[in-house]
Amino acid sequence: MVETRKSTLVLVAERAGVSIASVSRVLNGLPASPQLTEKVREAAEALGYVPDATARSLKVGRTDQIAFAVADVGNPVYVAMMHEVSRVVSKAGFRLVLSSTGNDPQDQIELLSSLNRGFADGLLLSPLRVTEPLVAALRSSRLPIVIIGSLPAGVELDNVRADSVAGIGLAVEHLVEQGRKHIAFVNGPVDTVPGAARLSGYLTSIERFGLTTTADLQVTASDFTYKAGRKAAARLLAQSSPDAIVCANDLLAVATLKELTSRGIRVPDDVAVVGMDDTDAAELANPSITSVDLGSAKRAKAAAKLLIRRLADPGAPVKQVVIEPTLSVRESSVLAEVTV
Amino acid sequence: MVETRKSTLVLVAERAGVSIASVSRVLNGLPASPQLTEKVREAAEALGYVPDATARSLKVGRTDQIAFAVADVGNPVYVAMMHEVSRVVSKAGFRLVLSSTGNDPQDQIELLSSLNRGFADGLLLSPLRVTEPLVAALRSSRLPIVIIGSLPAGVELDNVRADSVAGIGLAVEHLVEQGRKHIAFVNGPVDTVPGAARLSGYLTSIERFGLTTTADLQVTASDFTYKAGRKAAARLLAQSSPDAIVCANDLLAVATLKELTSRGIRVPDDVAVVGMDDTDAAELANPSITSVDLGSAKRAKAAAKLLIRRLADPGAPVKQVVIEPTLSVRESSVLAEVTV
DNA sequence: CTGTTAGCGCTTTCAG
DNA sequence: CTGAAAGCGCTAACAG
Numbered sequence: 001m002v003e004t005r006k007s008t009l010v011l012v013a014e015r016a017g018v019s020i021a022s023v024s025r026v027l028n029g030l031p032a033s034p035q036l037t038e039k040v041r042e043a044a045e046a047l048g049y050v051p052d053a054t055a056r057s058l059k060v061g062r063t064d065q066i067a068f069a070v071a072d073v074g075n076p077v078y079v080a081m082m083h084e085v086s087r088v089v090s091k092a093g094f095r096l097v098l099s100s101t102g103n104d105p106q107d108q109i110e111l112l113s114s115l116n117r118g119f120a121d122g123l124l125l126s127p128l129r130v131t132e133p134l135v136a137a138l139r140s141s142r143l144p145i146v147i148i149g150s151l152p153a154g155v156e157l158d159n160v161r162a163d164s165v166a167g168i169g170l171a172v173e174h175l176v177e178q179g180r181k182h183i184a185f186v187n188g189p190v191d192t193v194p195g196a197a198r199l200s201g202y203l204t205s206i207e208r209f210g211l212t213t214t215a216d217l218q219v220t221a222s223d224f225t226y227k228a229g230r231k232a233a234a235r236l237l238a239q240s241s242p243d244a245i246v247c248a249n250d251l252l253a254v255a256t257l258k259e260l261t262s263r264g265i266r267v268p269d270d271v272a273v274v275g276m277d278d279t280d281a282a283e284l285a286n287p288s289i290t291s292v293d294l295g296s297a298k299r300a301k302a303a304a305k306l307l308i309r310r311l312a313d314p315g316a317p318v319k320q321v322v323i324e325p326t327l328s329v330r331e332s333s334v335l336a337e338v339t340v
Numbered sequence: 341m342v343e344t345r346k347s348t349l350v351l352v353a354e355r356a357g358v359s360i361a362s363v364s365r366v367l368n369g370l371p372a373s374p375q376l377t378e379k380v381r382e383a384a385e386a387l388g389y390v391p392d393a394t395a396r397s398l399k400v401g402r403t404d405q406i407a408f409a410v411a412d413v414g415n416p417v418y419v420a421m422m423h424e425v426s427r428v429v430s431k432a433g434f435r436l437v438l439s440s441t442g443n444d445p446q447d448q449i450e451l452l453s454s455l456n457r458g459f460a461d462g463l464l465l466s467p468l469r470v471t472e473p474l475v476a477a478l479r480s481s482r483l484p485i486v487i488i489g490s491l492p493a494g495v496e497l498d499n500v501r502a503d504s505v506a507g508i509g510l511a512v513e514h515l516v517e518q519g520r521k522h523i524a525f526v527n528g529p530v531d532t533v534p535g536a537a538r539l540s541g542y543l544t545s546i547e548r549f550g551l552t553t554t555a556d557l558q559v560t561a562s563d564f565t566y567k568a569g570r571k572a573a574a575r576l577l578a579q580s581s582p583d584a585i586v587c588a589n590d591l592l593a594v595a596t597l598k599e600l601t602s603r604g605i606r607v608p609d610d611v612a613v614v615g616m617d618d619t620d621a622a623e624l625a626n627p628s629i630t631s632v633d634l635g636s637a638k639r640a641k642a643a644a645k646l647l648i649r650r651l652a653d654p655g656a657p658v659k660q661v662v663i664e665p666t667l668s669v670r671e672s673s674v675l676a677e678v679t680v
Numbered sequence: 681c682t683g684t685t686a687g688c689g690c691t692t693t694c695a696g
Numbered sequence: 697c698t699g700a701a702a703g704c705g706c707t708a709a710c711a712g
Contacts, residue, residue, distance in 0.1 A: 050454075061704075285626065391706075399706045
C-alpha cells in the first residue's frame with residue numbers, strides 16, 4: 001500500500017537516508033550511483049511521493065502553463081482552435097489555462113497584466129478587436145505572446161493569421177464558375193478584425209472577377225451569431241434578389257440558409273450559399289454548406305508551436321505566419337449533377 | 341512611465357522605505373496607517389509591481405486554479421459545460437485549467453496523480469467510462485473532485501448528474517402524444533456511462549407508455565459522432581420503418597435527419613426525430629430538432645459551484661445533485677399546424 | 681501599527 | 697558522486 005498523505009523531498013530523503021539534494025537529482029534523472037538511485041526510488045515509491053509543481057515553479061521560474069485567451073468559448077472557431085492548441089501544448093508538456101475574455105479589449109489588457117503574475121509562461125491571444133491600448137499592452141508584456149489574427153501594420157509580434165481576402169476570392173471564384181452573377185454578402189460587425197477583413201475581401205474579389213455589387217447586396221449582422229444572421233438575411237432578402245450569398249462565417253451562413261428555405265427559396269437551385277471557417281456547422285447543415293476554410297486549426301497549431309519555440313528561444317526573430325485558405329465545396333453551392 | 345522589469349516585494353519595500361511585511365499587508369488590504377499605505381501604493385505603482393502567483397501559491401498552499409477534465413474538447417456538450425464552468429470559476433476568482441483526457445480511463449488516472457502535484461486546487465471530471473481503477477483513484481485523491489455524470493452505486497463523491505431515464509421519458513411521451521407508435525432508438529456505445537443510461541431509459545420509457553420495441557428498432561453507433569450516426573441510421577432504415585426515432589445525442593440526431601432526408605423521407609411528416617443534450621446543433625438543424633435538455637449547462641454550473649463550496653469547506657458532507665431534464669420541442673417532431 | 685523572521689518545497693551552486 | 701546550504705517571492709506568526 002502506498003502512503004497517501006502528502007510527502008515531500010525531505011520525507012523521502014529521511015526514509016532513504018540520503019540528502020534532499022540527492023533525491024532531487026535522482027528524481028530528475030541526473031547522474032547518481034546505482035545504489036543511491038535504488039534507495040531513493042524505493043523510498044519515493046513507498047511514500048507515494050509526487051513532486052510539488054508550485055515549489056518547482058517558484059524555483060525554476062517556469063510554470064509549464066500556457067494561457068489561451070478567447071473571446072467566446074462557445075464560438076465553433078475557437079473551439080476548433082482550442083482543440084488543436086490543447087493537443088500541441090500538452091504534447092510539449094505544458095498545461096493549458098483557458099482565459100475567457102469578453103470581446104472587450106479592456107478585459108484583454110487586464111489579462112495581460114495578470115499574466116505578469118507569472119501564472120503562465122506565455123500567452124496565445126486571438127483578439128476580435130485590436131485597439132491602440134491593447135497594442136501598447138502587448139508590446140510592454142514581459143511574457144511571450146503569440147497573436148492569432150491580424151495585427152495593425154508595423155506591430156512586430158509573433159503572429160499567425162489567415163488570408164481572408166484570398167479566402168473570399170476562392171468563394172467568389174467558385175460561385176462565378178457555377179454561373180452566379182449577383183453575389184451578396186452577409187457580414188458581421190465591421191469594427192472587428194475579421195469583419196473588416198472579410199468586407200474588404202468581398203469588395204476586392206467582386207471587382208477582380210468583373211462583377212459589380214451595390215449597397216442592397218450587402219448587409220451587416222450585429223454579431224457573428226445565428227440570431228443576428230437571421231435578421232440580417234431577412235433584411236437582405238427584403239431589399240434584393242441575389243443568386244448567391246457569401247456569409248462572413250458559418251453561423252451566419254446557417255442562419256441565411258434557414259431564412260432562405262423558410263421562404264421557400266431553394267438552395268442551391270435558386271440561391272447558392274457559402275460560409276466561412278469551415279466548422280462542423282457547415283458540414284452538419286442541410287443542405288451541407290460550402291465553406292471557406294481559413295485554417296483555424298492550422299492557425300492554432302502554428303501559433304501554439306510558435307509560442308513553444310519562443311519559450312525555448314526567447315531571442316528568436318519575430319515570426320509572422322500566414323495560413324492559406326482552402327475551399328470545402330458542399331451541397332449549398334453546386335447544382336445536383338444529373339446522375340445517369 | 342511605469343517600470344517594466346520584474347519587481348518584487350523587496351524592491352517595493354526598499355523604494356517605499358518600509359518592510360516587506362508592510363508592503364504585503366497593504367497590498368492585501370490588511371490594516372495599515374494611511375501614510376504607510378500611501379507610500380507603498382506609490383512605490384508599487386512606480387515599479388509596476390505585480391505580485392507573483394507562484395510564490396504566493398507556495399506559501400498559502402493554494403493555486404487558485406481549478407482543473408476541468410473533458411474527454412473531447414470538440415464535443416458540443418462539453419463545450420457548453422466549459423462555457424458555464426469558465427464563467428462560474430472565474431467569477432469566484434479561479435483560473436480554469438483545461439485537461440483534455442482521451443476517453444481512456446487510464447489517462448484520467450494519470451491526470452489524478454498529476455493533480456497531486458498541486459497545480460490545481462480541485463478537479464471537475466466528466467468521465468465517459470467509469471472503471472474500477474478509476475473509482476479507486478478518485479477515492480484516494482488528496483484533492484477535492486466533483487464528478488459530472490453518474491457514479492456506480494455506493495461511491496460517495498460529490499457529483500451532479502442528469503436523469504436521462506426521465507429525459508428519454510419526456511421524449512417518448514411527447515412522441516406518443518404526437519401519435520407516433522413505432523419509436524426507434526439510435527444509441528452510442530453502450531459501454532459508456534451515457535450510452536448505458538440512455539439505453540435503459542429508452543427501454544423503460546417504451547414499456548411505461550405501453551409500446552413495444554424490437555431489436556430491429558435499435559441500433560448502436562460506434563461513437564457519439566456524426567459519421568458514426570450516419571452509418572447507424574442507414575442500418576436502422578435498412579432493417580425497419582419507424583415513425584419516430586430517438587437519438588442518444590444531437591449529433592446522432594443530425595446524422596439521422598440527414599440520412600432520412602437524403603432518402604426522401606420527410607421529417608417530421610413521415611418520421612419524427614428527437615435528439616438529446618439540446619445543443620446548438622439541434623437548433624441550427626433544418627428542420628430544427630426537438631431535443632431533450634439534460635441540463636448540461638446547469639450540471640456544469642452546479643458542479644463548479646459544488647467544487648468551490650467544497651474548497652471553502654473541505655469537511656462538508658458529500659452532496660449528490662440530480663438535474664431534471666426538460667424538452668425543447670422544435671420542428672422535427674411536430675406536424676405543421678394548419679394556419680388559418 | 682509595523683518590522684523581523686521563519687519557512688512553503690524545490691533546484692542548484694559550491695564544497696568535500 | 698554526494699551533502700550542505702542558499703534562496704525563488706511571498707505570507708504569517710511573533711515581537712516590539
